[in-house]
Amino acid sequence: MAAMIDDETLDRQLREAVPYIDDEGFTSGVMAKLPATRREPRWLRALILVGLALLGSGVAYLLSGGGRFVREGVIQLSGFPIWLLLVFAFGCGLVVGAFAVIVAVRKTPEVQDVARLRF
């Protein structure tokens, strides 16, 4: 009875049995069938975003009476005790830091993989 080949040899033979398939116009055929580019250029999107942000800021400034609420808010804050301001700043830092960590984890597959590990 003939000996059975091992896994490594079988895998190697399987890989070698499939030659590289020459493109022979395949890529150009795919490219010809792709839908036309429908999105505006990057600079235009950036311009629209900045424009809308400036417009929104201007409207908010005018509607809030020339930013009076900011001045009043700062004046009120200045009346608070220093320890309360420190606690407030620390709390704000914690909240922003937590959001940053959450976003970073969500956008990093490697970290997600580590988080999925079972011990």
Next chain:
Amino acid sequence: MELTDADLVARVLADDDQHAFGELVRRHQSTVRGLLRQLTRTDIALADDLAQETFIRAYKNIRSFRGEARFSTWLYRIAYNCFREDARRRKELIGVDEEQLQAEHDPQTVDAGLRHDLMHALSLLPLHERTAVVLCCQNGLSHDEAARVLDIPLGTVKTNVLRGREKLKRTLAVWGPN
């Protein structure tokens, strides 16, 4: 320096850069077409049509690629889905046509070469084992990646690879360990 797949995908996402996508097609066309040829049992015309459909779908849905897996793994998954949908359209019941295939097998046409015998033996495996063997043994995907491509449990992939390998080994035993 050559751009990585991730760089090219980023360009497609940022600027709808079709040249970058063309480079991705050029890089992966051989493996995707090869996979589909195995799945369609070397029906080259059908495999190439499905490969074209695969890349067009990939372009349209590239925003759903989150970089959690390799780009090639993501492509394999699309290719496999294209194949399954086409098989359903053709009213072919996936994975239960082994007897028919055995009947189609004509020993007279078998080439004396190992490569031919190997590919022929591979084509005789049931679809679920063939797909697992092609992805893991031929294309080098991990079991975990293959499970994602096929959307089946990891244990099922391992079983299918094991059974497929054993069947191939039995078929090819006559060639010996070399």
